[in-house]
Amino acid sequence: MLSDVLLIAGKDLRVELRSRIALNQVVPFALLVLVLFGFALDADSSTLATFTPGLYWVAVVLAALLAVHRSVSLEDGDGADEGLLMSGLHPASVFLGKAVALIAELLLLALVLLGGVLILYGAPVDDVTLLLLTTVAAVIGVGAAGTLYGALLSGQRARETILPILLLPVLAPVVIGASRAFGDAMGSVATDGWSWLLSLTGFAMLYLAVGSVAHGALMEEA
Amino acid sequence: MSVVSLRNIVVLLGQFPALSGATLEVQAGESVLLQGPNGAGKSTLLRLCAGLQRVERGDGSILGHDLHRERRIIRRRVGLVGHRTMLYDDLTTGENLRFWARAVRATPEELDQAIERMQIDRRLMDVPTRQLSAGQRRRTALAVAAARRPELWLLDEPHAGLDQAGRDIVDSLITDATAAGATVLVASHELDRVRPVVDRQVTVAGGLILEGADAV
Numbered sequence: 001m002l003s004d005v006l007l008i009a010g011k012d013l014r015v016e017l018r019s020r021i022a023l024n025q026v027v028p029f030a031l032l033v034l035v036l037f038g039f040a041l042d043a044d045s046s047t048l049a050t051f052t053p054g055l056y057w058v059a060v061v062l063a064a065l066l067a068v069h070r071s072v073s074l075e076d077g078d079g080a081d082e083g084l085l086m087s088g089l090h091p092a093s094v095f096l097g098k099a100v101a102l103i104a105e106l107l108l109l110a111l112v113l114l115g116g117v118l119i120l121y122g123a124p125v126d127d128v129t130l131l132l133l134t135t136v137a138a139v140i141g142v143g144a145a146g147t148l149y150g151a152l153l154s155g156q157r158a159r160e161t162i163l164p165i166l167l168l169p170v171l172a173p174v175v176i177g178a179s180r181a182f183g184d185a186m187g188s189v190a191t192d193g194w195s196w197l198l199s200l201t202g203f204a205m206l207y208l209a210v211g212s213v214a215h216g217a218l219m220e221e222a
Numbered sequence: 223m224s225v226v227s228l229r230n231i232v233v234l235l236g237q238f239p240a241l242s243g244a245t246l247e248v249q250a251g252e253s254v255l256l257q258g259p260n261g262a263g264k265s266t267l268l269r270l271c272a273g274l275q276r277v278e279r280g281d282g283s284i285l286g287h288d289l290h291r292e293r294r295i296i297r298r299r300v301g302l303v304g305h306r307t308m309l310y311d312d313l314t315t316g317e318n319l320r321f322w323a324r325a326v327r328a329t330p331e332e333l334d335q336a337i338e339r340m341q342i343d344r345r346l347m348d349v350p351t352r353q354l355s356a357g358q359r360r361r362t363a364l365a366v367a368a369a370r371r372p373e374l375w376l377l378d379e380p381h382a383g384l385d386q387a388g389r390d391i392v393d394s395l396i397t398d399a400t401a402a403g404a405t406v407l408v409a410s411h412e413l414d415r416v417r418p419v420v421d422r423q424v425t426v427a428g429g430l431i432l433e434g435a436d437a438v
Binding site for chain 1: 273302317327
């Protein structure tokens with residue numbers, strides 16, 4: 001099963017390396033959102049530093065919508081989704097492979113944006129370990145939920161507009177938990193960031209498990 | 223032994239009945255031409271036999287597996303080459319072939335044989351699939367299907383876009399597959415081309431399958 005997961009993930013990442021959609025479109029979009037937040041808050045450095053955790057995760061989630069849509073549309077092109085159905089690959093392997101590729105792309109995006117907020121917003125960092133672990137756990141949650149809802153909407157017309165409506169409410173707990181944990185790591189919120197990290201890890205595991213079980217049925221219905 | 227056994231199959235595409243009581247028996251090692259006008263239900267029939275189409279009413283089995291309950295098993299034992307090639311535009315021809323060969327559990331040797339069989343120019347291996355012509359894409363898709371050595375071939379307009387050499391390869395693919403014991407269903411409008419290489423023909427019209435004198 002692991003080799004099948006790596007087969008799918010490798011294929012998605014190879015396609016992404018060739019097309020450079022994430023690098024040339026998703027990352028610039030996310031950076032633009034960060035800059036716009038800065039304009040909206042009048043470039044007040046103390047305000048920006050205070051709200052950095054929330055602004056950062058909203059930017060990550062908005063950019064993730066584009067990445068999820070891209071991940072789904074890879075299979076739509078010339079009937080590859082049906083090819084996967086007819087292959088010997090287990091649906092859970094397909095789900096996990098696509099999730100791994102999406103998570104890898106989102107991790108890259110999150111790290112670039114992290115550099116962006118540290119430079120643009122001048123946000124301080126008190127606990128680097130908590131910051132990085134929160135990023136990893138939250139991105140896994142976003143990637144797993146995104147892959148699951150992407151499969152749910154595969155083959156649907158108007159998917160571009162329906163995806164945010166369905167996915168954003170699901171990702172609200174990630175934005176809340178990751179913002180609180182980041183707030184603790186950046187010293188802007190008096191809370192226990194490690195317990196929020198635990199919740200994020202639970203969310204990520206839940207969506208990885210649900211996606212692995214449900215993906216087969218979703219592929220059938222697409 | 224019946225490889226394809228369909229009894230009064232009804233398939234709805236939305237509200238439209240694509241098949242409205244189709245009945246067909248195809249024996250192992252047999253090759254059958256499906257002819258009929260556009261929209262008659264030929265492609266739907268092939269997708270049904272591939273386990274990709276849900277059955278609204280009726281009974282049937284493909285390779286002995288129930289069409290309602292065992293579609294997942296059916297899909298792994300058939301080779302479908304339809305209008306869509308299932309290739310990734312951003313991967314090269316070689317990458318597509320290697321990916322799909324691993325996905326369908328074909329060995330590198332089986333893939334090599336399929337590439338030879340379809341006479342795919344080795345220089346195309348490093349060319350992105352989006353740069354291939356329609357005929358080259360079709361050959362690549364046929365090679366993927368050949369690599370998995372299906373027991374039931376489902377070919378939807380297999381000559382479309384192919385040059386003369388490619389068309390000859392498809393013809394020999396059909397005869398060689400049946401000689402090796404596989405079963406072949408071919409949907410085509412090129413009747414004069416396909417008739418000589420198949421055992422019999424049926425007509426799909428209005429969602430029904432007509433055989434014998436009715437089929438002509």
